Amino acid sequence: MSAQGLLQVLMSTYNGEKYISEQLNSILSQPYQSIQILIRDDGSSDNTPIIINQYKQNYPERIRLIEGKNIGVVPSFWTLMQHADLSADYFCFCDQDDVWMPHKAQRAVQLLAEMEKEDETFKSNIPAMICTDTQLTDGELNPTAIWPGMPHLKPSFYNALIQNIAVGATVTFNRATLELLMHKKKNVNIADIQMHDWWAYLVVSCFGKFHFEHTPSIYYRQHGGNAVGGEWTILQKLKKKWNSFLKHKGNKNLLVQQAKEFKRLYGSEIVNPEIRIQLDLFIEPRKNIISRIGYLRKSKLYRQSLMEQLLFRFLILVGYI
Template sequence: MKSLLSQEDVELHIVIRDDGSTDGTMERLKIFIEQYPDRICISENENLGVVGSFFDLIGKASGGYDYYAFCDQDDVWNNDKLIRGISLINQMRPGQPLMYCSTTQMVDQYLNPLNIWPNSPEKPLSLYNALIENVCVGCTVLINEEALNMVRNKHPLNLENIIMHDWWIYLVVSTFGEVVFDSEPSILYRQHQSNALGGSTDDWMNKWKKRFKRFLKGQNHYILSNQAKEFMVVYAQEMNHEESNEIHKLIQTQQQNLFKRVIYIMMTPFYRQSTIDNLVFKMVLIAGKL
């Protein structure tokens, strides 16, 4: 909270949704509300989970602001996080949905530096990446009013099909606007055992062991295709023919035989950023578990 209130060169208002916490969060927040009653508003709500809670915040956000940013409860923002993001967004073409995100400086619970995460993407930030991979860390995201309105006015019909709110927003903005990725960390991204989601300090071997175990258990089967189907339901009318046709082909391929899936993967326009992640995507698609 202190790092948010210390942002330089911006007029900032903070909207907080408490997702049914029982750990004394509200008592600690009320201290800040008493100090900054005109800059902070908060609502106590029932537990909806990460995705539901953020979409509820999106729906309740007041209009008329130039930019909107997402924040997790345990990270520390650089003092110039917002103004740096604004300056990069302002270099893009106005009048369309725009989005900024960045790498993070991962730290332990005492703010000792660990490593930089994630790596800066080397391939374009387009629909053809966003449909099957999220490169945007939600707590670094800054969007303009056009992006917020596009997400808010076309609310997903079934939130169970949404993998994460930041992934959905990256998908929306990359399809209908532009995304800029900042290779300079904008926040200290705290890692500890109570993290709900987020980056990892695992080495590459442990990371892939965990991924393989999740796949064998079926934990991630069909999550990409389910989110793609939801995206088509919500935004098909706004998309151009080429993009909607490619998503349709990707979804339909999952229902076809092995030979047709192998043929499709040789010509698919969809990609992940790293070579090994791209290979895994193709293997999962061939297995019919996308």
């Protein structure tokens, strides 16, 4: 690994002409200079590809563009991982409309390097991933709140099965994580993955090291109708948490489907017997109230707040999960 390990930014864009220049400028002006940017445009109909190509002409050695058809967020980021440069040391997900804080790249690489060195036996061969809080802003980057302000409890596989705390735009991971995510890439059912960042949290929490940093690393721009986080009322938060739990594809709960896909791909590699037990218990059908109560007595799964945990247990009891 070089003195400044190469960080490759994986950015998916779609009709982002209004804000993408500000985001690219914030990345290219990082004091940490060993950065390359791989962009996949998800079939934009505005000037986004034109703007990116202009930057590409100015920074031919730092920016690469894949112009694709509209396939959606998760498949687009998955494609980016498939085309990532395996000679890079670190990788991060990136959205088009945020702005990086000046310390983002340097701090992420520093944390990952420290995590890799904690065990000299594994060094950079152990999957390591970090994510952070964000500084919520309005469309003009005026600060509003810190979000999500988690975790309250320790991140772990028992949390990752039923909750995502990894804000994708803040996620950075090492090469070992990318190799772990991609080594079964031809067989992954993308439709069963809730989000690319959640999947990464799930996989790394089982096989590697995960760290949540409470210092924001990005200005997380909220614009149009997508206001979230600190701006919400308690009732709005409850409604979102309820709806996120009730996502279904036909009669199949998406949380369970994601867990099944994880077991199909990685089940044979799990060495922790308790993780195996908890994964199987979560996937196992619960056909009546007796089996649901029995499950809750055995389950070690948890969400990050008492309110969320009570909602999880209630939805198990009524058969939604």
